[in-house]
Amino acid sequence: MKWALRVFAFLDLVSFILMFGEGTVQIQSFFLSESFTINEIFSRFLYLLLWLSLLCSSIFLAIPKKAGIIIYYFQVLPRIMFLVFSVGFISYISHYVALQNLEQIFFSFFIFIEMLRLYFSYQIKKELF
Structure with a gap:
């Protein structure tokens, strides 16, 4: 089961890397003298927490730690x-394959895979920890 945690760690690291550009833009937006609504501040802060927690979870899952x-x-x-899925990098296929409703198919697939990962994470936690 530790190999599954390491695969999850790799997927989180890939997600962190793919979100790097947007994450740095979100960090820079806090230091600009723009005025934001409370909803914008909350959503940007939540996005930054998610982005940074991806790095933390990839480190702790690679070790593996609870x-x-x-x-x-x-x-x-x-x-x-924020539509940050573990296997979201597969969506880059849509740049090369021209099919109708490919995004809808991917979205359903990604939600299913994310729920599978949640189930397997729960099973691994029960077994290892």
Whole structure:
């Protein structure tokens, strides 16, 4: 089961790397003298927490530690809110394949895979920790 945690760690690291550009833009936006509504501040702060927690969970899952699974449990809702899925990098296929409704198919697939990961994380936590 430790190999599964390491695969999850790799997927989190890939997600962190793919979100790097947007994450740095979000950090820079806090230091600009723009005025934000409370909703914008909250959503940007939540996005930054998700982005940084991806790095933390990838480190703790690679070790493997129980903290990595707990961090993942806290990430589930923001992942769905911001569409940051574990296998979201597969969506780059849509740049090369021209099919109708490919995004809808991917979205359903990604939600299913994310729920599978949640189930397997729970099973691994029960077994190892």
